[in-house]
Amino acid sequence: MSGAPQIKGWCPGALRPMLSGDGWVVRVRPYGGRLRRAQADGLATLAAAHGNGMFDLSGRGNIQMRGVREDSHRPLIEGLRRMSLVDADASVEGRRNILVTPFWQSGDDTELFAAELTQALAAPDAPALPGKFGFAIDTGRLPVLQTASADIRLERDAGGGLILVADGADTGKPVTSETAVDEAVALARWFMVTCKNHMRMGRLMTAGAALPPGFMVPRQTQSYVPKPGHTPLGAMIALAFGQMTSETLATLAKHGGLRMTPWRMLLVESARQLPQIDGIITDANDPLLRVVACTGAPGCGQGLGPTRDVARALAPHVPCGQTLHVSGCAKGCAHPGASALTITATETAYDLIRNGRASDAPEQTKLTPDTLIKAI
Ligand code: SF4
Known part of the structure; x- marks a missing residue:
C-alpha cells in the first residue's frame, strides 16, 4: 500500500x-x-x-x-x-451538512433554523456546494461550535443579536430570526461564485476574499470546553x-x-x-478524553498501522490539558487541525509530531508502540 x-x-x-x-x-x-x-x-x-x-x-x-x-x-x-x-436523493444528502448546537430548547430559534435550512438545501435550486462544505447553527447564548468544522455559521454577538458568519472571519452580519436562513443560503451562493478553486470558506477568507457589505459585527470567542x-x-x-x-x-x-x-x-x-x-465515559478526567484516533489499520483501507490500541496505551501518559492524536496515515481524518502531540503511522513504524498535524514534519521517526511512551 x-x-x-x-x-x-x-x-x-x-x-x-x-x-x-x-x-x-x-x-x-x-x-x-x-x-x-x-x-x-x-x-x-x-x-x-x-x-x-x-x-x-x-x-x-x-x-x-x-x-x-x-x-x-x-x-x-x-x-x-x-x-x-x-x-430524497444523494445530492440533497450531500448538501445537508448541518451541525446544530446540542443546547437548544424546544421551539427556539435553533430548532427553527435547522428545519428551515434543511428545507432550503433540499430545494431544486439550492447551491451545488462542495462535498465538505457545511453549516453550523450555533445560536445559543454563547458559541460552542467554533472549533468544529463549518463554512457558514449562525451565532450570537455579545448583545445576544443573531449574526451570520463566514468561517475564518472575525466579524459577522446582523440577521433576524426571519432572515437568518435566507441570508445563510445567499452567503453560500456568494461563495459558489467567488471561491474559484477554494473548496472551503476558511481557505477563501485566508486567501483575502472580501465579503459582501454588512459583515461588521464582532463575534464572541468560544470559552466552552466540552466534557x-x-x-x-x-x-x-x-x-x-x-x-x-x-x-x-x-x-x-x-x-x-x-x-x-x-x-x-x-x-x-x-x-x-x-x-x-x-x-461510555462519564468522568471528565478520564485519560481517554485526551486522545483522538481514527479507525487506522486494518479497519481503514488506507491505514498504515493500528491506532486505537496505541492511543489507549498512551492515554495515561498524556499530560492534562494536552491532546494526543494518533493517525493511521498522514490524512489525519480524526483531527484535521494541529495537536500538541500527533503520532502518524508510516509503512514501517510511527512518527511523532509536536504542535502540528498528521502530515507535518516529524520531530522523531521510526518509533514503535514501546518507544512511543518515552518519546511523548
Ligand atoms: S487518517 Fe488515514 S488511516 Fe485514519 S481513517 Fe483517515 S484515511 Fe484512514
Whole structure:
C-alpha cells in the first residue's frame, strides 16, 4: 500500500456510502442533530442486521455504521427511510451538512433554523456546494461550535443579536430570526461564485476574499470546553474514539433521545443521572478524553498501522490539558487541525509530531508502540 493518502474531497452518506477496510461506511445525518429514542433503537437494530454492529460518531455530529455489506445496503436504506433518517436523493444528502448546537430548547430559534435550512438545501435550486462544505447553527447564548468544522455559521454577538458568519472571519452580519436562513443560503451562493478553486470558506477568507457589505459585527470567542457531565438539558456522555456498539446505542436509547455533537459525545435528553453503561465515559478526567484516533489499520483501507490500541496505551501518559492524536496515515481524518502531540503511522513504524498535524514534519521517526511512551 502506498504511503500517500487518497483525498476523496467528500464525506460518506447513507445514499453514497464509502468503502473502507471493514466494509461500507454508511453515514446517517440525523435531522436537526437529534435522534429520537425510537430512531436510535432502530439504528442499533439495523446495524446488527446489516453492518458489523459498530458505530462511529463523526466530527460533524453524524453517526456512521461500519462494516455494511454490499447486499445489505438496499434493505438498510429502506429501514432508514421508514424511520425518516434519509434524504430524497444523494445530492440533497450531500448538501445537508448541518451541525446544530446540542443546547437548544424546544421551539427556539435553533430548532427553527435547522428545519428551515434543511428545507432550503433540499430545494431544486439550492447551491451545488462542495462535498465538505457545511453549516453550523450555533445560536445559543454563547458559541460552542467554533472549533468544529463549518463554512457558514449562525451565532450570537455579545448583545445576544443573531449574526451570520463566514468561517475564518472575525466579524459577522446582523440577521433576524426571519432572515437568518435566507441570508445563510445567499452567503453560500456568494461563495459558489467567488471561491474559484477554494473548496472551503476558511481557505477563501485566508486567501483575502472580501465579503459582501454588512459583515461588521464582532463575534464572541468560544470559552466552552466540552466534557461529560450534567447539563440543564440532560447528561453529556463521551465515547472513546467516538466508537460504540449497537448494544450501547440501544441501551442509551432507553435513557432518552440523543443529541449529536462534533465532540464524540452525545447529550442524552432529560437524563438526570449519568447513565452507567459499558463503553461510555462519564468522568471528565478520564485519560481517554485526551486522545483522538481514527479507525487506522486494518479497519481503514488506507491505514498504515493500528491506532486505537496505541492511543489507549498512551492515554495515561498524556499530560492534562494536552491532546494526543494518533493517525493511521498522514490524512489525519480524526483531527484535521494541529495537536500538541500527533503520532502518524508510516509503512514501517510511527512518527511523532509536536504542535502540528498528521502530515507535518516529524520531530522523531521510526518509533514503535514501546518507544512511543518515552518519546511523548
Ligand atoms: S487518517 Fe485514519 S481513517 Fe483517515 S484515511 Fe488515514 S488511516 Fe484512514
